[in-house]
Amino acid sequence: MATAPRSETQSVIPALAPTRPVIWPPRAHKTLSNGLEIVLVESHTIPKFTGELFFRSGNAAVAAKAPGLADMTATVARTGTQKRTSREIEEDLRRMGADLSTGAGADTSVISFDGLVDHSNDLLALVSELAREASFPPEEFERERRQLVEGLRIERTTPSFLASERFRRVLFGSHPYGTISPTEEQAMSYGVEDLKDYYQRYYRPGNALLVMVGDFAPREMLAQIEKVFVSWPSGTADPVPDPPLPELASRKVYLVHLPGSVQTQIILGNRAITRKHPDWLRLTLANSIYGGAFNSRLVMNIREQKGYTYSPRSGAHPLRQHGYFSVGAAVRNDVVAASLTEIFYELDRMRSTPVGEEELDDARTYLTGVFSLGLATQDGLAGQLATATLERLAEDYLETYRERVLKLTSADVLDAAQKYFDTAHAQIVVVGDRAQIESQAALFGNPEVYDAQGKRI
């Protein structure tokens, strides 16, 4: 390579070198006779492994009975088994150098774990126990429930929680996706029998997926796993209900009054699509250009030009049955109307004017690059594999992701923006001190006002 003169070295942006290919590590994918699906990938970055045992049912499966019940079930499941007390579980984990957590979202319940490879057999045995022989000790249940209730009270003082709660209720109404957290009363109505019932019905091998990534040989690890899990009696779970969604006839504003707020949390958007929808990648790319990256239009406008906010972002959020698109920003109280104006201006610009070649190319490269970054760690790899397998995406979904992104056009972006950045029907939630922001919010529609407990005022 010729040496450039010093001044040129300083002033000319270096070109990109040729890309190096992503080499996919060997992967094993198998379903045991009892229905347990297993995906394994080796990654030798550190002498550890990480894993997730998923069940394809979460809070949405039992929302009609009790919101948050799946999460509570997962929480208490790690506090005792037929063979070990809560204290023994925690001390055994420490002995293996392991971390373990349990929880449930709308669509899945999960036991997540990582540990040193030398102890993989012991850790798998413990995970298996938690999945099959949890004992739900009543005193552990009472303790966890009290902790949950105190946590719920603190959530109700957190602006971002209150904004998401109202937004999801507006978009999804009485559908399970419309409730992101139980009320105190609902949490108090759980009984330990409800947890056991959930556990019996949904913690079944035919409803489960085990993903593991780490410093092991997949073939040997598969043999280890089979030994531990093969005796799990087969069983599947009931399908999850999908009740009708509310009609969102026009743009509407909701204000959650949080007295004393020194900032306003904005969230707005519409229902959108799941990852399986043919438009998914188009929407992902449009979102990236609009507000999904640091150099996106939204961030440039309301942060870097106007200084209204610290971390504005937009996102396309896929759930299993439906999805939604949202724009969020925590802004200064006196610029709520100005921020909404800019947010909508940038959305409408995406809908009306095709994106130029350079911006399009930058965004495609960004998405493919970030995808590669996500494969460079054990956690990142496990996350990508889990998403693709849980949602039953095409077998080569990950391998072909980058080439599919690189084929997208300006017309694809315009099409996605017109369909999913639906400003005329946008649902707008603002959380803050009513006295300071109501008149600004009212410029965008007559606000429905709620208190932090969710009561209309």
Added chain:
Amino acid sequence: MVASPDRAAPVATVGVYYNIGFRIEPRGRSGFAHLFEHMMFQGSANAGKMVHIKLVNSSGGVLNGSTHYDVTNYYESVPSNALERVLWLEADRMRALKVDDENLRNQRDVVKEEVRVNVLNQPYGGFPWLDLPPIAYRNWSNAHNFYGDFDDLDAATLDDVQKFFKTYYAPANAVLLMLGDIDVDEAMRLAERHFGSVPSGPAPAPADTSEPPQIEERRGVVEEKFGTLPGVAIGYQAPRRLTPEWHAAAMLDQALHGGRAGRVYRRLVLEQQIAVDTEGGIHYPVGDLFDYNGPTLMVTRILHKPEYSVDQTLAAYDQIIDEMKEKGITAAELEPVKVKFRSNYFSMLEGGHGASIPRYGLMHLLACFSLFDSEPNLVNTILDPFMNVSPEAVQSVAQKMLTRQNRSIVIRRPVKKGAA
């Protein structure tokens, strides 16, 4: 320059660390080191406002910076074909900052919203990382508001920005790190090419961050505007880094604060059920065992049930502490503590605090060992002295460190009543 190759995935992480954090920012300019970090994204000699961000994102990468007690970092993770571009960008902003009053006004506004979203408008915002220093320390460097009083942020001028840059951002005060999919010789050559022409300047004189000896327990109360549970945090002055006491204190910390098996969580949350949550650590919560170079605390953070008083909560906590001092720790308890410590260390190498930045943790360790200890290779040997800590050493450091006169306590008192 420090390089650490691993060519399994075609991505590289690059960082530049400057040996300046918020601890020694100028008096009357609280929050300035962090505000300055924002200014480093506003334009440099040959790359104007937004060019840094655009060039990294459009190369398929991500970037950020963060201000710590004793270092400030700027880093990028990119597909490895963008390595030279990233080195060029970092060299360019080490060479000269090109910013104006409009940039400063803009980022001052952004930083104020950052402080609001993270502290002023959040339940338990700043508890205890902003609460404890003014109570625990007497030297302004250690004791001031690191995120910044708004008056001080308003008072900052462009002149302050350039002066700070000239004083602390000289090449002699920095380390460059290149990790991942790199050829070491090639990477060193590229780094030389772009950083070699950055004008040298003197490294700043070391600042005085020393504290007078603490002779009595210190206490303070902070109002909790949003949350419903009372909070209490206890901080003990911790030993100097790389000393035998520090190694033992790290094992003591893991025994006390290591997750649900740690003594504090087990006793206060699981058994006595006085607390709803406890966490803690050395240099917790905005740092870790390795990334400080001056006085710090081993902190325990407790949110407790409203039906228990602060005194009752502290009495239960003190029982745990007194037991550790009186009876120490058995080899049977210390052994798994070490296993867990080692396992945590490996996880830190790979991910650390920046989940989307492969090898952020390894980069962070290499940088701190380079700047503070002049020995990046510690990353390979640092585990040994921890693994050799004896039960007696843990008890001995507990007796020395966990005294009333060596600690500070802050109470977060809720304004609202949340009790059932």
